[in-house]
Amino acid sequence: MHSSLASEILRLADCLAEGLRRELFLTPKPGLVDLLDAGAHPDLSLPLMLESAEFVGRGYRSFARALAEGRDAAQLLPLGRDLEKQLLEKFGTNTHKGAIFLGGLLLCALAESRRQELDLQQGVVAVALHILPTHQTGATHGARLRDKQLATGILGEARRGLPSLFNAALPALAAAHSRGLDENRAGLATLARLMQCVDDTTALHRCGPPGLARLRRDGARLESLLGQEVDPWPFLLAANQDYIALGLTMGGVADLLAMAYGISTFVQQFPSPAAAPALTSG
Ligand SMILES: CC(C)(COP(=O)(O)OP(=O)(O)OC[C@H]1O[C@@H](n2cnc3c(N)ncnc32)[C@H](O)[C@@H]1O)[C@@H](O)C(=O)NCCC(=O)NCCS
Numbered sequence: 001m002h003s004s005l006a007s008e009i010l011r012l013a014d015c016l017a018e019g020l021r022r023e024l025f026l027t028p029k030p031g032l033v034d035l036l037d038a039g040a041h042p043d044l045s046l047p048l049m050l051e052s053a054e055f056v057g058r059g060y061r062s063f064a065r066a067l068a069e070g071r072d073a074a075q076l077l078p079l080g081r082d083l084e085k086q087l088l089e090k091f092g093t094n095t096h097k098g099a100i101f102l103g104g105l106l107l108c109a110l111a112e113s114r115r116q117e118l119d120l121q122q123g124v125v126a127v128a129l130h131i132l133p134t135h136q137t138g139a140t141h142g143a144r145l146r147d148k149q150l151a152t153g154i155l156g157e158a159r160r161g162l163p164s165l166f167n168a169a170l171p172a173l174a175a176a177h178s179r180g181l182d183e184n185r186a187g188l189a190t191l192a193r194l195m196q197c198v199d200d201t202t203a204l205h206r207c208g209p210p211g212l213a214r215l216r217r218d219g220a221r222l223e224s225l226l227g228q229e230v231d232p233w234p235f236l237l238a239a240n241q242d243y244i245a246l247g248l249t250m251g252g253v254a255d256l257l258a259m260a261y262g263i264s265t266f267v268q269q270f271p272s273p274a275a276a277p278a279l280t281s282g
């Protein structure tokens, strides 16, 4: 691989790792770990999640180096599985499982998009077509929901080119920046959009369809408060108490928000928009 592409992929790995940290700092996020509490996750804490983000960031760098050495997405899968296993052993719980997969997919997609002159979303579809037909996840919560045809979760997102990321979160983040919203409100506007469109299997397996419906309603309410320039904090703090009581969370929303932060920073670091990879044509 050309050394300029190799360093571009390495830079994306670091941007995605930084995205994981920014997601954790965005506060308040109902049900999720943030600066105030661990939401509906008694097994998690902010220090644990920050350590996990650093660990996954090193994993992203190892994916980037493997791609630079010419390995493809199928050859990266064992590295992803190994990292996921190490993560579970090191932290004793599922801290960033979805993020390992999404980050690996985006790094492979960047390599693929540059190779085939595709936009990044088309690169995701190409990689997903290559790896998912034979992909085995094991007996996960997501697999159980897929078997019951209740949701396709992270794999459905991947197959469709991560529409929640490219067609919802990234446009919402860009619109928030161009409206001049500060870091907190821009993040909350992106969270609000994601809550309304992600088929989040962590919400579904914890609280069923009513849990997912609650995310949808709360996302719409948050978006409306932000649109009216009303302080959303009282609403979000109350929602967090409800989510804790219900055991409701939104891990997929959180993972996709982290990826949106990472991709947004990555694109902004190019000297001109023309030099950056096109994100989507959809
Ligand atoms: C694909 C994975 C994540 C399994 O997914 P599955 O849905 O079966 O598992 P599970 O129910 O545990 O959920 C996984 C995670 O997805 C996230 N998530 C949930 N819903 C969604 C959604 N709609 N969109 C995106 N992410 C979501 C959650 O944070 C959750 O932690 C993964 O474990 C796997 O198979 N990995 C293979 C190795 C690998 O990671 N390779 C990386 C390089 S490509």
Ligand SMILES: Nc1ncnc2c1ncn2[C@@H]1O[C@H](COP(=O)(O)OP(=O)(O)OP(=O)(O)O)[C@@H](O)[C@H]1O
Binding pocket: 023, 024, 031, 032, 033, 034, 041, 044, 049, 093, 094, 095, 096, 097, 098, 099, 141, 202, 206, 249, 250, 251, 252, 254, 255
């Ligand atoms: N800030 C955050 N707070 C909590 N979870 C987050 C956060 N950011 C990302 N996540 C994601 O949420 C997921 C954890 O959700 P959850 O605990 O419901 O999953 P699980 O371990 O599969 O299920 P359970 O613990 O209910 O058996 C992780 O994969 C992680 O990637």
